[in-house]
Amino acid sequence: MSLFLIAALPFLGAIFPGLLIRAGRNASASAAGLASFLAFTGLMIHAPAVLRGEVVTARFDWLPGLGLNANFMLDGLGFLFATLILGIGMLIILYARFYLSRHDPMGQFYTYLLLFQGAMVGIVLSDNILLLLVFWELTSLSSFLLIGYWKHLPAGRQGARMALAVTGSGGLAMIAGMLILGHIVGSYDLSVILQNKEAIQASPWYLPALLLILLGCFTKSAQFPFHFWLPHAMAAPTPVSAYLHSATMVKAGIFLMARMWPVLAGTPEWFYIVATTGLVTMVVGAVIALFKDDLKALLAFSTVSHLGLITMLLGFGTKVAAVAAMFHIVNHATFKAALFMSAGIVDHETGTRDIKRLGGLRHLMPVTFGIATIAALSMAGIPPLNGFLSKEMMLEEAFHTTWLDSHIVIPGLAVFAALFSAAYSFRYISHVFLGPKRQDYPHPPHDPGPGLWLSPAILVFLVVIIGLNSATVAGPVVSASAQAVIGGELPYFKLKLWHGFTPALYMSIIAVLGGLLLLGLHRHLERVWNTLPRPEAKAIFDAVIDVLTRLSRAVTDGLHNGVISRYAAIMIAFTVGIGYYAYATGTTGLPTRVPLEAPIIPIIGWICLVGATLAIMWFHRNRLLSLVLIGVVGLIVSMAFNYLSAPDLALTQISVEVVTMILLLLSLNFMPTKTPVDSTTGRKLRDAAISIVAGLGAGGLIYALMVRDFAFPTISGYHLANSYKGGGGTNVVNVILVDFRGFDTFGEIIVLGIAALVIFALAESVLSSNVRAYLLNRKPHWPQSGDSHPMMMVVVTRVMMPIALMVGAYIFFRGHNQPGGGFIAGLVVAIAFLMQYMASGYTWTIERQRFYYHATIGWGVLIAAATGLGAWFNDMPFLTSDFGYLHWPPLEEFEWATAMLFDTGVFLAVLGAVLLALDSLSRFAWQPGIQQEYPMDINPQRDAPPVPGPGPDTVIAVGKET
Amino acid sequence: MMDYAIYFTFACFGAAVMMCLWRIITADGVGTRVLALDTMVINTIALMVLYGLLLGTEIFFEAAMIIAMLGFVSTVAYARFMLRGNIIE
């Protein structure tokens, strides 16, 4: 079976349990089991070859550009781990089927479990370190889901997050380490990397890479000081603990150390970092385990301790130690999984995992007792069980290892840890199963059905078989895997019970006897232990995360505090700074242009402009006054445009000015007319400083630009030359707008159209909310005068509006050749209608309105677009124009140009947009029942006699009068 | 001769514009300010026509005309705002 399929099967299998859960829990579990079984079978097909020392590979180029490829290989090491992962996985699936309660979503469980299984298989089969990283992080993610499976338990959530944070961060460090490694070697393929020991260890980046990769391994394998997450992960359902913390997740770190052993090990750095960490972890875990009352916590710390043991072995860097490590991996997986499962059975049956509440179960649960006892004795290192064998090997290796020239440290501490290990193992047996029967179990306990005990029983069987017959049962696998780790000639070793009276044997005896002694003294030791100050890892971790979160919150909220003026100030200051930097790092030439002289009129204009601008700043709290002053500025700016040969700009500016001012007045009607003092003097000074610097920047920049000639001929020379020839118009600005750069104009009218739409939509939204009630009941800023539609205004408008329309038409028609054009015409016409609005009021006017603003905008855009599209019929690009002349005797010739049609679109869009915007704003002031019957309030000619009340002739029918 | 007259008139209207600005800034009521702005607009129209006269061009005519038309609209809008609050009712 292809390695791809073996790696993919668990993932494919993950889909089904979730879907099949509707068909029942058995279906779901069977699907999960089947997937594991198929993968396991596939693995076993390769067993003969692998045990012969061959390496099975499968390669697929996923992302060759990066070197991230789906390359898999199966060697002895991978085979050992894959077998454990899949084999124990099947047992867990069986066990979980009976362990989980009716309320637990089992489909989800199996999905997560298989995802995790797939990730683990992926890690051990990867022949590409980037691919390995992918699976590595996947185990963090899937274990997060598994640990947090019981989402209603706070402990589960926190444990899951802690596990993710710790192992995930290690994984991130590993990314860096792996990238460095790949960089040194020039490939991310493991098989290549493993050939390059010399290059790697000679590289100056060896130590960083080593540290980063080990960080990943240590966090994953719960090595001190990252060991604290593991006990908290025990909040997960027991099948999860049994799986993750015996054979799989925590072994991933071990696996990787073993995997990289050929290229990373053998240096002093490796020895001191890895061996020391392993040693410390082994001791610390063992000591803590003895004092844990929670069965699973006890097992968790024992796991920490045993992982430390394996790590230490790998850290020794000797070949025999590596063999011992491999062997202990197998042994630990078997007895620890069995222990977790038996602890789960106890929990399941008695309702508690607290050792203090247990005891005397041997009579009530004999099967469980048998399983647990054998497994625990193996863990304690009692012959003839498998735990004894590998522990012997460990002690033997420890005895021969010196640490900083000391012959004592490692053997001493190893014995010390073994002693504690024996003690907690004995405690597990004696305090749970031995002793008198109790009356106060939460549930009356009895042995479960075979569904629950079958899995641990199989494992315990292995424990015994390996112990008794290690060379044949475990020998081939251990050899094959050790060979893969060592990468060369295997050292001489023999897996057997009796090696003679070796130092290890004495050390073992000391450990077992000492362990019994410790168990006897447990009560007293516990008292001492409880008085010792010991840092609670969870509290520290929580505090760190809490500080991190608070700090993040403080930084985030402090930085993004919603004060836009600060945002703007930062942006402006930054812009000026960067701009100045860019300027200062370049060179500037001397002025090349003779400046224009400044006669009196521009000087007066300048005085007025600057005076008005300063006055705006001074009086800006008086909003109406500042509007008036803005009008002055606008007037002078447009005069300046006029003066400086830009008549089109002047026309546009002044018309836009008026409409803008009307919009502002309309909105000011609903807003406060005064701005209160909000800023301190300090703030004002700061703002003034920023403003002045920015002003100097803008002014200085334009001055520097204006006094120099263009370095190249500008493209507008072409526009001047071709405006008439190619565009048919003499007003070059207009021809640019509707022809050369008509596409800009197309975008521009769309902007305007969108603006109107937005305004309309916003008005709808506001008016359909409860703002409406506020608007209806609001009082005006100040008392209103009578006579809202004075006769003179109305009469003058009757004449002015048609004339204004005429002017609009004129501006439109001449635009192509003289200052003007569709845009200005649109504004002028809009203002003409606005005049009518102001004269006779909104309701009266709107009733007589014959066109719809939405449609006007739409037509405008469509006509403009259609003009552009018309060119397609001649197979010319969008907006290609044409023009010509018509001759109707006796009239003179008329020019026609498709650009005029485009300009018509502009005209309509502008007209519609301005009117829609004004219309939307006007609706804010609308009051129900105001039906204005007449265009003017006072009209002595009117037939109807005046109604008493409101205005003489006004029919302001408010409320009841309608 | 004519040039001197033009410059004289320039000076007169220039001074007028500045007086209007002075009035806008210093007046105590908004009405006067609006009035001053309106006057300023009218003076500006004169200045523009004058400038066109000086240069012998008609290019400023449209601007002057549009300003004459639109100055009215904005003045009315200001006044309506002060009288009624709502300028389109």
Place this chain on the structure above:
Amino acid sequence: MEALFASAVGVLTAAGIFLILRRRTFPVILGLSLLTYAVNAFLFATGRLALNAPPVLNKYADVPYTDPLPQALVLTAIVISFGMTAVIVMIALGAYLSSKDDRIDMKAHDSVDAAPGEDV
């Protein structure tokens, strides 16, 4: 003339930015208008200043023309900023009317949860 023009652009920019840094919507809008004047003038002047040389072709005489392109760009810019101003005026009004507060600043934790699609 160039100095006058440049200093005017500078003053308009400075005043505009000063007002944009105020804390109510209305002065900010005024500031944006001033800044728009400034940038339009700036853009206009990138074609260099010229007197009595409007870019309207004269069929009868060979006269100088100023650079028409910046004028066209400024025209586009004026129109666009008009649309933008109209929109911001309107949103500011909507914000004021629905919260009775014309402060432009928000709180860091403001969220729309209280009433999606509704007003408080």
Place this chain on the structure above:
Amino acid sequence: MNHWIIAPIVLPALLAPFIIMVLRYHLDLQRIFSVAGTVGLVGIALTLTAQAAGGEIQVYELGNWPAPFGIVLVLDRLSALMVLLTSLLALAVVLYAMGSGWDKRGRHFHPLFQFQLMGVCGAFLTGDAFNLFVFFEVLLIASYGLMIHGGGPVRFKAGVQYVTYNLLGSTLFLFALGTLYSVTGTLNMADLAVRVADLPTEDTALLRVGAVLLLLVFCIKAAVLPLHFWLPASYSLAPMPVAALFAIMTKVGAYSILRMYTLAFGPDVAITQGLAGDWLLPAALVTLAIGAVGILGTQHIARMVAFAAIASMGTLLIAVSLFTPQATAAALYYAVHSTLAAGLMFLIADLVIERQGGRIDGMTPMPQSGLIATLYFIGAIALAGMPPLSGFVGKLLVMDAARDAGDFSAIWAVILVSSFITIVGLARAGSLIFWQSHDARHNTEPDPENEDKVIHLPPPEPMPGLTFSAVFGLVAGLIGLTLFAGPLMEYTSSMAEQLYTPQHYVDAVLKGGEQ
């Protein structure tokens, strides 16, 4: 004449007014046309991508005026891909907006949506600097309307801030364009490249100012610190489908940086040396860091996703700011990923907000929580750059590309530490939202203090099938991005190669010789 090039602009530009005029009162018809238009856009984008894949750069001369005098649209691999990305995201968003009923919580959603697409596509396609400004404005003003769609005081206020900040940006854009025009006398990007290369030394200071101002404008769009302040509030307070669409807007900024700073002010151009490189990289690093910190530091899911968007822009810009073909290829891959991922996460945030409110404090269990939690998990994986999704691939690509940079260790450190903070933040939020809501303690004791804060939510979406298929579509996109990382990376490499040989672009636009 290949008229397809302008189709992504003209189609929405015609569709929107059509909807306004004819279908103003018929929401169902609006929806049908809007979706049809978006599907059409996808089709057009696919056609364009196919046309561009060969490597030929096509130029569309609007009005039949030759470059640099008229405006040109330019189709190369990069612009084609960005248009395709836009259209795909848009399709998901429009389906979601319909399914969730967001499109009827205010007026004119669909026209504004179409106009937004027009603006974005135009920005990607244009070859003229001022026209780029115009399209920026089109997409901005449409975004203003979409951002405040649905109304409400807080949203309006955020809208004011958003518009204000962007108006400053638009102003800056004009300052930059004016300066560049004034120095070089042209607006066409290709012509600009030619002229910048020949610029006399006395004008370099002014040109540098113009170039750097332009860069700042794009950095505002791309939300680079310290110019990112507009983003958190506007994205988190916009309707979530709209925020999802906005995921493409930041990419417009990144695209523009890449375009201008490879074409005209490229790494080989002496005059503009050091303008982008010197500070953009540190700024991008800080952006990433602040984005990550924001993810952990917020209490609202929408705001969290907004910060995630900032963080992803940080990563993207790290790659951009290296200005090497390899890094650019990585950046482009990451851009596609982060657009889809951020879009996805905003939609998921909406699913959550509509059912539970957006505060990250696990109030009550929500309907369909299992499915949504799964989706959230997927989205979080994508955003955090965890395997197996494309975020991880992208992150690896960026880190790998940074390897040759002098300060690669700093880059790696920031990326990895930020990833860690992101993971912690997303995990925290997810476990509070989806898990803690099941906590017995929370369900049994009603909190009297929060009684008045009870959130009254509208009924969940009227067409859940549509919303979920939109979300699934984006998930599928991310998966596809991961599976086909190899070919995609090849394609982005070819895009980068095209970008770093600007002469082809210049030749195509200017037909080999200027004037």
Place this chain on the structure above:
Amino acid sequence: MTEFWEIVIAFFLIISGIFGFVGSFGMIKLKDPMSRLHAPTKATTLGVGGVLIASILHSLALEHRLSLHELLITLFLFLTAPVTALFIAKWHIHRHETPESLPDAGEDGKWATHAVPPEEDAPDQTAT
């Protein structure tokens, strides 16, 4: 001949300058707001009018073409200035005058600006 026309044109220009100046000067000099209102009419009529006439004469006499479009500006000003003045006067009446301070409005009782509809006792308009 040209010189004669130049003198005529100069005359009109000077007249207009003086009246333009006086108009704005009045606004500075006159103290009460109502009186200030009289000032701009000078700028509007003879001020601008003079320039316009000068412009018409200039094109007619010196450039020998008929250009009357300046008349349009006059037309606009004559149409609009009274309305402007009326509004500002109404503002003044509204703010600074009372019915008592003004002359009697005859049979109509009040001047229109003061003829405000009586305050309704806040009808609840939200209901409608």
Place this chain on the structure above:
Amino acid sequence: MKLLRRVFPHPHLTILLTIVWVLLANAPSLNSVVFGLILGIVIPFITQPYWPDRPILRNWPMVVEYILVVLWDIVVANFTVARIILFKRDADRQPNWVCIPLELRSPEAITVLAGTITMTPGTVSCDLSAQGHNLLVHCLDAPDPDAVRDEIKHRYERRLKEIFE
């Protein structure tokens, strides 16, 4: 006739607009007259809803006479007022309100009257009475308000009555 009225709602306006167009075009060519006439017909047709009634000018010679009188008065008044502003001390001036009872009834006529008063320097039309029967005028310097009233009624209102009513 009805059709004609609908097509030409305001014939005077049509004429005025045509003139405006010709002035705008600044070239009294056939082209501009024809074009102006077309617009002069189209535009009143569009704006007709806003000008529902149809005022009639009865006495054309009087229109000319009125215009001449007003222009003359404007010139004279300008000088008078300039003297007041420049040379009269503010304290010596006697500003005054004048109430002018109106015989005119047509809004157009009243508007023309009020406009005339405003455009002649020295007087400004300030308000109408509540039902439009009196006009309030402010005088810059009027020691004798009644004289002002009589002159206005005599010089302007009388002529306007002949024109409009």
